[in-house]
Amino acid sequence: MATDGAVGGAGTVDPGDLDMKDKQRVYHDWEAATYEGKFNISYDQRCIDYARDRLRKVVGPDERFARVLELGAGTGFLTINLALAGCLEGAELHVTDISPGMLDVCRANAATNGVTLTATAGDVEDLPYEDGAFDLVLGHAFLHHLPDPGAALREAYRVLAPGGTLVIAGEPTRRGDRIAGVVKRATARGFRALTAIPALSHLRRPGVEAAGGSAADAAVAALEHEVDLHTFDPEGVAHLARVAGFTPVRVVTEELLANWVGWAVRTVEGSVRPGVLGPRWAYAAYGAWRGLSRLDELLEGVVPDDLFYNLILHARRPLEG
Template sequence: MTDPAPNPHATEEEVKAAYSDPKLANILYHDWEAGTYDEKWSISYDERCISYATDVFNAVAGEEGQPYPTAMELGSGTGFFLLNLMQGGVIKKGSVTDLSPGMVQVALRNAENLGLDVDGRVADAERIPYPDNSFDLVVGHAVLHHIPDVPGALREVLRVLKPGGRFVFAGEPTKIGNFYARKLGQLTWWLTTNVTKVPALSGWRRPQEELDESSRAAALEAVVDIHTFDPSELERMALGAGAVDVRAVTEEFSAALAGWPIRTFEAAVPQEKLTVRWRMFAYHLWLRLSALDKKVLSKVLPRELFYNVMITGIKP
């Protein structure tokens, strides 16, 4: 069966329909984002993101079993997690899947540019189009919170895993973390878009049509972001789906408190204002705060306070 073509320019009628159909919203939103997604989220396929992806993976799953012969990424987006794990030596052969045809297209192009052995399919996480016992590993990054039926998707993940195979999902928002991240983002957007109305700062204001487009995207983003998770609740979901050796780990507290205002500010100003010096400042600040979270705050704060939750489990 031929995969559907990307639709980066949804009609007004399609967008209206998406507000009552989370899966359609995911397709339209991510098709629209696909071409600029890597830039928006500062995604790269070099040592910076290779180290990040492998560190996140190892923090929850450890290094035993690497390299995995075959792996699939669920909700791959542009391939950030899978492709960087492959470059980091965690995975040999990969498959990308996403509900968005545009994202699959970009992920396959990224894989080809990197010379990696990757195939791809447009796929619904609740009905994964691969046979039973197909993969040694299933991974995902910031995908579970987009899926209407998370327990059903986890059962599908276990179905396509080989016995003894592992899944690793990272980058999922916690309930508390999502609350403060949203509030910080909303406040930063309001402040930036209003302060830049001052004539002396008009050069820092994005054109109105771009701000309107960003606002529409943000509105649709509220539809595609369906869930937030309590770490213990997510563990129970995975156990209920049939997984064993389930473990959830959280990360990013101070890094999220700084990161969300920074990301929102970057979305609200002209891109040419974001110099290399600014980007390096933001990146190194995130590194320092992430180290503080990992080495100090994770030892004294409840895991529920952190922004991201990662989970792993094994198919018996």
């Protein structure tokens, strides 16, 4: 079982035999116990502010929603933090994900944080909900995992009531991702060079098997390099949403310098032995990210949109149609 950051439980699964949907499920089930540590997810002011600010970029505080669904919700980062921020007051909350393991963690997080939600396992390309069941459909960092993102947008349209709102944040842009790749590789090289010094070698995160996982665990862990399927052109995502029937459709992009620091931080967090970095690191990193985000806002309109890393899709299902 899990020791020192490894996750157990892959059993006898041979990832080579799986189709992409099963790979997503098996990988995220396997990762569920360590996912929040890897991405420094928490349910405190840092992540509450982050979640609220993503929604407020596109949806004003006066808009109220009675029935809310999050797609590809994972461990509940977005919905739970938005609920804690007071952005979903009075709403009936539903979340769905292809990974039952992620949803188990989500239910536990909701209970710990006093948030009432219903979590249902399902494929967002074929949602287990009635037509017109929701007023707001949310998502964060899941669209790029789907073989057919357009199918998910069509399903989001179907389960939204006429006049309903779609907000999907945290999806990588194509050009932003290329730049982030340079940052990630440079940071990883720097970390490897630093921890090649014998006195610092204990800082390195052990591999899955060295941390007590089985060969099957290591094979599932390696799916990490297969499950990110897409990056997006902002106009391409807007086009997919329009084809699904949404109008109006708006895509905003965010995070340039902030994202470079963000990926450097996440690369260190993914490389370092669990437990070495504490909450002070998380807050310091978030402080740097926030400062640079403000600078990035000044660069919006000056630097081309598609160089920013993250995009937010904001669309409506029209009243008629």
